[in-house]
Amino acid sequence: MPGLTELLREWVPRQRWFAGKGREVREVTVLEATELTVGDPGLHHLVIGVGHDAEPGFPGPGTVDRYQLLLGTRAELPGRLEYAEIGRLGGRHIYDAVHDPELTRTLLTGMAGNADTGPLRLRTVPGQEIETDLVSLASPAEQSNSSLIFGDVYICKLFRRITPGTNPDLELNLGLTRVGCEHIPALHGWAETDLDGEPTTLAMLSEFLRTATDGWRLAATSVRDLYAEVDLHADEVGGDFASEAERLGAVTAAVHRDLARAFGVSRLPVDDVRTMAEDMHRRLDETVLAVPELEPYAAMIGAVFDDLAKHEVDLPVQRIHGDYHLGQVMRTERGWMLLDFEGEPLHTLAERRTPSHPLRDVAGMLRSFEYASRHLLAGQTQVAPEVGEQLEVRAREWAERNRAAFCRGYAEGGGPDPSAHEVLLRAFEYDKAVYEVLYEARNRPSWLHIPLSSFRHSVV
Ligand SMILES: Nc1ncnc2c1ncn2[C@@H]1O[C@H](COP(=O)(O)OP(=O)(O)O)[C@@H](O)[C@H]1O
Numbered sequence: 001m002p003g004l005t006e007l008l009r010e011w012v013p014r015q016r017w018f019a020g021k022g023r024e025v026r027e028v029t030v031l032e033a034t035e036l037t038v039g040d041p042g043l044h045h046l047v048i049g050v051g052h053d054a055e056p057g058f059p060g061p062g063t064v065d066r067y068q069l070l071l072g073t074r075a076e077l078p079g080r081l082e083y084a085e086i087g088r089l090g091g092r093h094i095y096d097a098v099h100d101p102e103l104t105r106t107l108l109t110g111m112a113g114n115a116d117t118g119p120l121r122l123r124t125v126p127g128q129e130i131e132t133d134l135v136s137l138a139s140p141a142e143q144s145n146s147s148l149i150f151g152d153v154y155i156c157k158l159f160r161r162i163t164p165g166t167n168p169d170l171e172l173n174l175g176l177t178r179v180g181c182e183h184i185p186a187l188h189g190w191a192e193t194d195l196d197g198e199p200t201t202l203a204m205l206s207e208f209l210r211t212a213t214d215g216w217r218l219a220a221t222s223v224r225d226l227y228a229e230v231d232l233h234a235d236e237v238g239g240d241f242a243s244e245a246e247r248l249g250a251v252t253a254a255v256h257r258d259l260a261r262a263f264g265v266s267r268l269p270v271d272d273v274r275t276m277a278e279d280m281h282r283r284l285d286e287t288v289l290a291v292p293e294l295e296p297y298a299a300m301i302g303a304v305f306d307d308l309a310k311h312e313v314d315l316p317v318q319r320i321h322g323d324y325h326l327g328q329v330m331r332t333e334r335g336w337m338l339l340d341f342e343g344e345p346l347h348t349l350a351e352r353r354t355p356s357h358p359l360r361d362v363a364g365m366l367r368s369f370e371y372a373s374r375h376l377l378a379g380q381t382q383v384a385p386e387v388g389e390q391l392e393v394r395a396r397e398w399a400e401r402n403r404a405a406f407c408r409g410y411a412e413g414g415g416p417d418p419s420a421h422e423v424l425l426r427a428f429e430y431d432k433a434v435y436e437v438l439y440e441a442r443n444r445p446s447w448l449h450i451p452l453s454s455f456r457h458s459v460v
């Protein structure tokens with residue numbers, strides 16, 4: 001399909017979920033095409049390969065990433081779908097079908113009926129039922145994947161970049177469902193195919209938390225309140241977040257306990273702790289090559305990883321969330337709920353499935369408090385220097401207060417006490433901040449200042 005691959009070569013790199021930002025796309029190939037709806041409109045499921053040349057500094061043949069697409073085709077494209085058009089082919093309009101509720105219902109009916117369509121398998125979670133008479137809306141909160149909200153009842157997450165194997169999000173949600181975890185949305189169904197001979201997750205259908213607000217939005221509102229009252233301390237303004245942070249800490253500890261029950265706990269021998277520290281060093285070196293702005297802090301960061309390498313006892317490790325931040329937690333009337341157990345999108349599936357110490361998640365959330373406190377500072381360039389300094393002080397106060405509250409809640413909720421594991425926690429925080437430097441440089445360069453300023457002020 002040469003015409004189609006040329007269209008996709010233009011379109012794919014512009015999508016929010018495209019993981020290869022900043023890297024030249026060499027070619028796009030269609031690896032698998034399945035017709036899901038015949039007629040007009042028509043629906044095709046595609047697995048495509050996106051070929052990249054090797055990155056500067058990384059000699060080698062380059063890489064091919066695989067993504068899934070839902071392509072709609074119509075002879076006439078209604079105005080409401082024009083924004084989703086990818087291009088025209090053989091007199092028909094080709095468009096991103098996640099925006100077409102007439103087509104997306106096929107996913108619900110397929111999962112409800114445990115359908116096998118060509119290489120695709122759609123499934124209902126045992127013991128659940130799936131309503132099919134619902135209209136979908138593509139979620140505006142698109143990040144690494146695309147989500148469809150069906151009638152405020154379900155949210156269907158379509159994993160965009162796919163790697164062979166069960167996606168940890170599905171795997172961990174199934175395990176947590178099995179042990180009766182109360183802090184995740186109910187799981188209803190999933191879709192999969194085989195990639196390189198391995199069952200590979202394509203989509204996941206969960207309860208839609210209709211009344212929920214995500215933690216990032218709540219925290220950002222609290223920070224905004226504080227900045228509006230620069231003379232007041234974090235505990236004196238209306239939107240103080242600390243009690244929510246403390247409750248979130250306790251829920252985090254409960255989910256870690258459930259993950260341990262579902263998947264077990266093992267011990268990481270001291271030698272492997274050293275290897276973990278070496279891996280952190282390696283990621284630091286790679287990131288310095290890709291983002292030279294990190295270079296001035298490299299020695300300081302490396303010293304923290306060296307401290308971890310001196311660790312003298314085995315570490316208890318287990319499955320964890322893996323990409324824990326305020327955007328992954330939602331406050332509902334049933335308390336905090338955790339989402340998106342997929343792990344860090346820049347890491348390989350094997351890395352993401354490797355058991356780790358639960359304080360890695362704690363470190364992720366502590367970094368997120370840092371982000372929440374600082375993301376508004378970049379927009380404050382117009383203020384007088386003394387106000388800017390005051391805001392900087394307030395940002396640090398807010399982050400400190402909420403970090404402490406979260407850690408207190410986590411320890412009181414039965415998790416390993418963060419204050420008793422300073423070296424480990426610091427190494428995890430630095431490692432995450434290094435990851436963020438690469439993530440921001442590739443995806444959101446205007447936010448690169450956040451992890452860099454944390455290093456500048458040595459607050460990680
Ligand atoms: N069960 C749910 N109920 C309500 N909103 C949800 C649910 N799952 C995800 N969301 C919304 O979609 C966003 C992205 O979901 P997430 O699973 O984190 O996908 P991604 O991997 O793309 O980041 C979340 O931040 C949240 O706003």
Ligand SMILES: O=P(O)(O)O[C@H]1O[C@H](CO)[C@@H](O[C@H]2O[C@H](CO)[C@@H](O)[C@H](O)[C@H]2O)[C@H](O)[C@H]1O
Nearest residue numbers: 143144323325326327344345367368371436439
């Ligand atoms: O898309 P995901 O949610 O899986 O996670 C990725 O994107 C996140 C950005 O949205 C990124 O998180 C970083 O930004 C957050 C604010 O937007 C902040 O709260 C986090 O602390 C910070 O790491 C995450 O790292 C990345 O994997």
